[in-house]
Amino acid sequence: MVGNAKRIIEFLEERYGPMRHRYNEDPFRLLISCVISQRTRDEVSERVSKRLLSVANTPRKINGLPMAKLRRLIKSSGTYRQKAKHIKGIAKIILEKYHGRVPKDRAKLMELPGIGPKCSAIVLSYGFGVPIIAVDVNVERISKRLGLAGEKDNIEAVREKLQKFFQRNKWLEVNVGMVRFGRDICLPQNPKCKICPLLAICPFGKKRTKNDYP
Numbered sequence: 001m002v003g004n005a006k007r008i009i010e011f012l013e014e015r016y017g018p019m020r021h022r023y024n025e026d027p028f029r030l031l032i033s034c035v036i037s038q039r040t041r042d043e044v045s046e047r048v049s050k051r052l053l054s055v056a057n058t059p060r061k062i063n064g065l066p067m068a069k070l071r072r073l074i075k076s077s078g079t080y081r082q083k084a085k086h087i088k089g090i091a092k093i094i095l096e097k098y099h100g101r102v103p104k105d106r107a108k109l110m111e112l113p114g115i116g117p118k119c120s121a122i123v124l125s126y127g128f129g130v131p132i133i134a135v136d137v138n139v140e141r142i143s144k145r146l147g148l149a150g151e152k153d154n155i156e157a158v159r160e161k162l163q164k165f166f167q168r169n170k171w172l173e174v175n176v177g178m179v180r181f182g183r184d185i186c187l188p189q190n191p192k193c194k195i196c197p198l199l200a201i202c203p204f205g206k207k208r209t210k211n212d213y214p
């Protein structure tokens with residue numbers, strides 16, 4: 001298994017390059033983007049987040065935004081009424097309880113409206129550089145296909161297994177690398193198993209390509 005972990009990391013680093021510089025993103029922007037991304041396709045949520053954050057990118061500005069305007073700005077991301085409520089709630093709590101600064105604490109992050117295990121890990125990892133594997137849909141799907149986690153594991157169980165499997169100093173690489181791999185080769189539908197360098201260690205890929213590789 002250690003060999004497989006090394007192989008996966010080497011592949012991710014070789015294909016997607018050095019990834020350390022990405023871990024200083026604005027934690028507040030990450031929180032808001034994460035709420036908007038829920039149950040929404042990446043390209044839509046990226047566009048909507050950019051639109052909202054170009055108008056209001058701090059807790060104070062979001063707090064001052066009229067609810068109707070906020071809803072209008074994020075409407076195309078779906079379930080926008082609930083998301084708007086969460087975004088307002090997050091801004092208010094951060095202003096009133098944390099003096100405008102996003103807390104660097106997983107339990108406190110998970111107390112914010114609409115913020116669960118995935119978003120809290122994303123904020124800690126990408127915003128504060130805290131070593132934690134953020135399990136999004138890509139990371140979950142790839143981990144299960146590679147047999148690193150069980151089919152029925154929830155995202156916390158997947159995270160714990162991945163954090164045991166990979167060395168701590170590689171957790172941040174796993175975040176970015178697996179997300180890119182999931183958009184590039186290990187796609188949700190029709191993964192490109194035949195050209196995948198991890199096919200030899202992937203139970204899902206081997207099963208899928210059995211007839212091509214007897």
Ligand code: SF4
Binds near residue numbers: 191193
């Ligand atoms: Fe994903 Fe297929 Fe590669 Fe397995 S072999 S990791 S399923 S692309």
